[in-house]
Amino acid sequence: ICVEALGLHGGNAQEAGMCAILGGSKLQESKRFAFPSYPFDARKLADWAIDEYHYACDPLLIHRIAEEGGHCIDWMADCGVRWRLGEVPVYVAPKNSTLDHHVLKMKDATDAMFAFGQRHGVQYLFQSPAEALVQDGDDRVVGVVVREGYGEEKYIHAERAVILTAGGFCNNKALLQRYIPTAAMGCASSYLTAGETGECFRMGLGVNADVSGFNSSASFDGGVDWEAEGGQWARFLYDGMTQLSRQPWFTVDRCGNRLRYMDSRVGEDGANAIYALGDLATIQMTPPGHRSYIIFDAHYEDHLAGFAQEHCRKLITPDLEQIDKVPEHYRDWHHGVEDAIEADVLKRRDTLEELERDLGFEPGVLVEAVEKWNECCERGEDDFMYPMPPEWLHAIKDPPFYGCRIGGNLYGTKAGLMINDEMQVISTKGRPIPGLYAGWHTAGGACGENSYIGDPILGSLLGDVSLAFCGGYLCGTFAVVNEMKGGE
Structure with missing residues (x-):
């Protein structure tokens, strides 16, 4: 079941860009491309990124992103997304590149993934903002409360897990002022026009989740x-x-x-x-x-x-x-x-x-x-x-x-719920909250704290859209591994 506050699929990804995979996909292997050098080595990529972040990050999480970014893109290709070298997701900018190589085709990817979900039985609930997570007596997250059609309150039972992959703070000034003050002061505008009210982040706080990536953002x-x-x-x-x-x-x-x-x-x-x-x-x-x-x-x-x-x-x-x-x-x-x-x-x-x-x-x-x-x-x-x-x-x-x-x-907020390298949300007591996972940009920590503007590759190793793609992919992967009897 996919719950979406907006009336269309993809949310802010419909008007966003920056899909940058730095190696490891089949398409890139066919062209013998990898960063920082070929052949692709996730450890070398992770070491480069961690150094760029001045070590203010979770190295296991960064290595996971580097290791799985190409696999995520290959899986999306199997689902029907068509990538072309020199456009997205391969981070090789041709001399005559224009914005359409990097931005406008992101909508095609979100459209293809939505169609894949429709073909495989996903139930989409649009215009149904989530309002609260539900826990049982053992503090396991067992469901979510939504306002279906912006009207009646409805409880959805999560037999296995709840995955939070909504947008970040984006243009929510109240959240920015508290968690990313440099963005609130220094960003004169935000290019993502869909309003962010921060439910998923605040729902995580409501079940005692910790926060990572304080004061980190990325801007054009x-x-x-x-x-x-x-x-x-x-x-x-x-x-x-x-x-x-x-x-x-x-x-x-x-x-x-x-x-x-x-x-x-x-x-x-x-x-x-x-x-x-x-x-x-x-x-x-x-x-x-x-x-x-x-x-x-x-x-x-x-x-x-x-x-x-x-x-x-x-x-x-x-x-x-x-x-x-x-x-x-x-x-x-x-x-x-x-x-x-x-x-x-x-x-x-x-x-x-x-x-x-x-x-x-x-x-x-x-x-x-x-x-x-x-x-x-x-x-x-x-x-x-x-x-x-x-x-x-x-x-x-x-x-x-x-x-x-x-x-x-402002185009990317990097503060959010703390996760480990299996995308499990971590409580303020330092333990995973059972049954709760978060991808970007509900999750934070992709570049640590106080990453002002946010290099490398504008903020998060992969660029914001590809980080979101990869985060959802990893959430699904580890929810299956951890919550479904070893991945049955």
């Missing part, structure tokens, strides 16, 4: 601060304004200090290009006030082709493959920018002094910073510690002038 760059202007914090990622905000514009903090840009062009090394998305988020979230400011002038549209940014920084255009998966209004990126100007999120002013004032700078701070930038542009050589290439040096001289407040764009 270029979170546009719609909320500061009275708008919504959670917005669809490909709204045009988000893509515009992620280009290599002149960027400063509130003191007028220049901020480094991280290039996402693939070049020879796809991994560095992917890392740029999270690394730039760190840069944009950590200045005083947890916000950064991008500034450009009337000629901004003339520069976009020369920036040539890749992955999910690439502008949405009507000819993009699978454009039908983007809301119709946003299939032309200009529409999202027009929305931002109308809402005064992207501020358009006739003078730099007006823009400076309305973005909240002290008098002279922005004007002086722009003057220094323009001097670099006139020389054709950037004297900043991390200089822009000459072809990106565009002076800010001609009105109207544009400015926008940005921070991180």
Whole structure:
């Protein structure tokens, strides 16, 4: 039985991406691909990830993820999911990769797995949020209470086990402020629009589960601060304004200090290009006030082709493959920018002094910073510690002038219920809670505590969607092994 609070299958995975399996699948073996080196070695991959996390993680759990990620993908392929090399799940970014290689096809995988469940007798209960776990006198979890159709309360008996694999805290500000405060402060937006109310996590707390992954999250760059202007914090990622905000514009903090840009062009090394998305988020979230400011002038549209940014920084255009998966209004990126100007999120002013004032700078701070930038542009050589290439040096001289407040764009929360490497939820007494399992992102600990932004591979070794795929696969595997008489 699958209980789902939303009215469709897949939840936030319907609009999410980042499926990155680093080796071990049959498809990757056929291409002799593995990370960090071929042939695939789960221990080497785990050691690399644990070092990246500065050892703040459960090594057995990380090794399990590394070991089973490829097997999960093979099982999904047997269930009907069709993967293609260079798109997903193989983490090899071709030079001409675009966002459709990495994001939009995730919906195809969730659709295929839903169809597999229908063919094999899964009973789906949509619009039926879970409200509580039920325990017997021995503290074993024996069922769940749901609000069927958002109406009548119903108890579902779990003969073997309950598996929690709902989304994480996502855009739930109350949970973020308590368990992931850096995300609450530094993320100006969240790209997952389905609201998260945190039932599964709180249900775990209700049966005395422990918490792991405190203050760990992952974000993209270029979170546009719609909320500061009275708008919504959670917005669809490909709204045009988000893509515009992620280009290599002149960027400063509130003191007028220049901020480094991280290039996402693939070049020879796809991994560095992917890392740029999270690394730039760190840069944009950590200045005083947890916000950064991008500034450009009337000629901004003339520069976009020369920036040539890749992955999910690439502008949405009507000819993009699978454009039908983007809301119709946003299939032309200009529409999202027009929305931002109308809402005064992207501020358009006739003078730099007006823009400076309305973005909240002290008098002279922005004007002086722009003057220094323009001097670099006139020389054709950037004297900043991390200089822009000459072809990106565009002076800010001609009105109207544009400015926008940005921070991180939250896409993955890493705090959650503590689990062991068999996905069993662990109580505050250090023992597994009988009959209760959790996958990501109800579970935490995939990168330990205080993992700010969350490398490697943007937060969780596999990327969020593939981590969720793998978590569900492992929950099912160990629930069978542990709860069904040795896997009968």
